Amino acid sequence: MSATGAGVGDLRLLDEVWGPRPGFIGWLGQCNHKAVGRRFIFTAFAFLLIGGAMALVMRSQLAFPDGDVVGPQVFNQLFTMHGTIMMFLFVVPMLEGFTIYVAPLALGARDMPMPRLNAFGYWVYLLGGGLLLSSFAVGAVPDSGWFAYVPLTGPDFAPGVNLDFWLLGVTMLEVSGIVAAIEIVTLVARFRAPGMSIVRMPIFVWASFVASVMILFAFPPLVAGTILLELDRKVGTVFYDAAAGGDPLLWQHLFWWFGHPEVYIQLLPALGIAAAIVVAGAGRRMAARTLVIASLVGIGILSFGLWVHHMYATGIPLLASSLFTAASFMIAIPSGVIVMSFIATMWWGRLRFTASMLYVVAFVFVFVAGGITGVMVAMVPFDWQAHDTYFIVAHFHYVLVGGSLFPILGGLHHWMPKLTGRMLDERLGRWAFALNFVGFNLAFFPQHALGLFGMPRRVWTYEAGLGWDGLNLASSVGSWVMGLGMLLFTVNLLLAHRPGGARAPADPWGADTLEWATASPAPNYNFAGVPQVASPEPMWDGVSSAGAGDAAPAGAAAEGAGADGGDADGDDAASWRSRLDRPTSRVRQAVATTGLDARPDHIVTLPGHSLWPLWAAVSLAVVMVGVLFDAVGLGVVGLVGLIASVAAWLWPGVE
Template sequence: MNEQRLPNSLPRPDGEFERLKEVWRTPTGWRFFKSVNNTSIGLLYIGTALLFFILAGILALVMRVQLAVPDNTLLSPETYNQVFTMHGTVMMFLFAIPIVEAIAVYLLPNMLGARDLPFPRLSAYAYWAYAFGGLAFFCTIFVGLAPNGGWFMYPPYTGEQYSPGLNADFWLLGIGFIEISAIAGAVELIVGILFTRAPGMSLRRMPVYAWAMLVVAVMIVFAFPAVIAGTALLELERAFDWPFFIADRGGDPILWQHLFWFFGHPEVYIIFLPAAGMVSTMIPTIAGTPLVGRRAIIVALVGVGFFSFGLWAHHMFTAGLGVLEMSFISAASMAVAIPTGIQVFAWIATLWNGRVQMTSPALFLMGFMFIFVLGGLTGVMVAVIPFDWQVHDTYFIVAHLHYVLIGGMVFPVFAAMYYWLPLVKGQRLSEKVARWVFWLMFGGFNLAFFPMHITGLQGMPRRVYTYDSQLGWDFLNLLSTIGAFVFAFGVVLFIVDAVRTLRRPEKEVGNPWNAPTLEWLTSESYGNHSIPRITSTNPLWDQPTLSEEVDRGQHYLPGTATGLRETIATSPVAGEPRYLMVLPTDSWLPVVAALGTAGFFLLLTVKAVLLAWIFGFMAVAGTVAWLWESDRKPPIREARVADDLVLPVNAKTTASQSWWGTIVMLVVDACIFASFGYAYVHVSMRLMVCPPPGASLPSLPWQLASGGLLLLGSALILLAARAIGKRRLPWLVLLALGCTAASFLLDLRGHQFAGLDPTATAWAAAIGALLSYQGLHIVVLAIAGPYLALRHWRGHLGEHSRATLDNVSLLWHYTTLQGIAGMALVNILPLLME
């Protein structure tokens, strides 16, 4: 190891590996579905995402058959609206984002040299919520209840007046589990990447793919809250007549576009950046040489993530924004091409430096670069405002979108499946069949979507279910339909080859591509026999004996120190060992909680309120039970993970992975609150006078009393945190809960005395949304407070097992800050507008 002494140099005890295998054994038969190991969940995740890709593709073929010839009556206008809405929704929400998180869940622990990610049950919950809810949501198309307002769901078309049925509600409530699943995955990835890397893997040695997923997870944390807030506001309007988007009562449909596209345009890069990370991982292997411009690529990844949040109005050039605002967005839309171009040139330089082997992954990567660059060029074109005015809502935009998304994500994902499938059973897909798959997909794609640029320039609008034969679009649409079926045949051929390959006997994985990254060390479901010490960015190339050393248990944690599942937690920057992280084992509880979550949202949609609350209780009970099981006192305080290294078992407060997971969740929480706050500011700015005539603010004494009780509740929680192990702790917590609940009741009463009717004006409704969100937090604290007290009474809280106390304290203090911030915003903004 480059003349460095190995962490474990003494002979290993007998039976050490067998005990490790037993602890990490994957359940078989029907019990497999309670597994929480990243390899099991990752494979289920990938398989389910590919299923939705196929289903969305079938919907696309139905659309292309409808548009193949003019004046076609295969689909009615309403059915076509449902089909294209479901196609876009399934592709974006049920395939594109889940597939990139799924591949990360499967690959990252082994690529980072860890045994698993820090919250395995959270990963399992995220998957099962997605699977249950997604399959139920898709089935709405078979009963005529599928959403029909486009995957972007613009009001007023999706408001109660123009969409009175349940179709829009299925999108608004049914998509909630996808948002929850994506955010849960982001929390897992951020904490896992920062705290579970192999010893010695500093940030500068971390794989580019891990950097890409870290940037993407942070983007999800800041982007997804906007669409969560937007869907909540639109559902409140539909269900309770709170007029956020109804212009006659002070609302504004453009508010939805701001909230949706603040999520929607970063989402394009949330989809692209993981693919770019995979490309940066595969290209050095294909070329047989280190990645050119590695640091520049990492900076470019961060730059794309940063610029993406300045582009949301890129989709709103025709919405009536001011010239200055559109100019800034146009400039940012062009600027984002610079960091993207840096990555493309670095990939080309790497291929130029090496000796490229034209294997199946190489073919798909070449196709990706060709298609994605064309999509990027048309992206720069639509960033030019006058040009965008001409092609907005035409098939030119459809072509651009698919060149970016399919070229930028689907082709790299197929390259990744050819590249990493040997990790599953040691078998490679057929190279001969791969060439047929690639050329069918590449040729079919370009035949399908390139003509759409021309039909768009000729004026063919998006989202039309048919067209007149005299418009001259017949031949180009027929070509697009033929191309779509050629592309689909390539996908079918891939599926047949994948099924055939996965049915072959399992064999040793090895390193079939001579890759430099750690995932090719993997030989078991738990990763490696020992966790390696890393000294370079390309460890399998620069440490040629690493595989043998790891298999002999000569590195860190060759067995199980506690008799439980474990991995080593390292420092976030330098990657030095900090403590031994004990991980939870397999359980049905995440499945139960996920089923309850999906059932709650979907049953609310069909107005089965009682049954929905039963499922909601199931979700809460399942989550509470799994948290109760997970937060246990470790069997020992310290563990020897190497002959010369003893680490503490688990950590507390700011060193704990659960503390940081809570912090990330609270950032999400704060972004949702900020989105509600933005809605209040937006509708207030549209008023001639604020407050509007006939409305008034809650009186100051009510607000001061409410804020004082919130602060008192937080002070009591601070006292409780210092009273750990003492009998007064649960009583302080329950007293704090009483103060916080009383604060909300006073705030609510103040709003009632002020006569704020959320059905009267959008301004009052926006204040009601802020108050309702605070009320939701009070409900959560009403569960967390007694739970914390019960854990103390049962003897599960102590100085070395205080994660529940620390995390509940964070949530409590955040609720206090949010309540005070909401009251300040409501009262101060009208003063500033006088």
């Protein structure tokens, strides 16, 4: 990868043009993908710590028989909020944060295509999370489980506003997810560096792209479901009321229509993170790269055909159960292909066992174990036995911690230099990894046995002498060890950012993708020119270039599949490249490319600062609060604010 030839003055101007406005208002109005991505990542990390602390309280309660750390009501609230926080406030937003920060860099772009929409997504996420957590402040914490099954959550069995907090908060989080998905799909379709044809995209971006398309198809039905439930609760419709012709099972169908793809929405980008770490750590191209990408797409499609396997115990007809069993088995195939490719890449590469790589190795072990128990619960007779027992708790924690949390922690090690310009300490990182890995397995492996011994999930305590005592204590000790590991990880994070700490180099891992072609942390403008990509590993191929300061190498032009060819070639190409490299006006400009072969198509002027997304998000939150407390006036004020904010946001020339 050759470097840009832009001058110091050009770089200073670029930095000013793409930088934030000064002061607090400037900070609030930032729309750039790096600011928004970092906000998503660190907010989600804070939610992880909150959700993790709740888990520790629950395990402390269950460490011994007849525990009295918390009462049953608080226990219900804890497991509900733990699940809700981890599913809605941690994993998906964290992965979106990684995508929003890293993907434009890895694609050679200067920003997301719709920066204000990006900022809106973050504010809605923050306010939605705040709405959910504010239920603690008013003493009305949701307490019916993270999947809010009807009729327990209907107006008859869940009076008060506890569930309304859940429904309205989750609706806001879903809106945030949909907004981010729209943004990411458009990014992939339009903002790739010239030459980065669709097959040359990094695997991480492929995975995020597939997950984003899945979000567009999976999240809206849940929004429909939550609105119907909220209408049942607030205005008295009877969609889920069996006595009036409704059906409680309708909720389960709508919820799992979203819920099962959601598992893979949480898995796929994490697989992409693991792939990035494996390739960088092994120093070679991903084995069977094309097959891995095909498997990601395959998982994305198949994941929509599995939702009923969460409902085997509801009396589903045998034929339907058989079909969903087959589909559940099928998804093990592409998952297996991906894991095998990871192993092959590690086998054939020269591995460096960094902390991030250790998390990926752990991912392989833990995720495969979770996958195997997944195949077990895909079988109807076994599922009927294990349903709602601790076996299921163990299974999905193996899948989600192995498949999402470990790659995320590895990803934080891997991309922290690019995020903040600091390296996490490797020694502390390995200690934290060891505590997390040992603690996790000690916490959750015994739960398989607990489930098979008949311990139901969501019980707040148990009697002595049922054969559960020792396993529960072991599980609780494991959770405390893992808590210690997460504490150490957090300390590492804080120490790395202490004043005067060492700065990270641009490419500390010798990695293959474009984000490593620029400084750490990435400068405001990302790249001082338009990169020219000639292969899936532009940092290794020796012919790709980092900016228009260089003439595209002959090899790049030949391999670039017309990346810079056609009518945008020659003097014209030099002209627009020069404009982006050496801006003469203070506007943020970026090049948009065509969908498949990434040919330069047009120059886009992007907005740089706007408070309208914040006002729109605040207005939406006001609407939700109005609905929550039956304050019609407040709801109308919020609605008017929302319309006004969006109108001002979309008005040409308004920032």
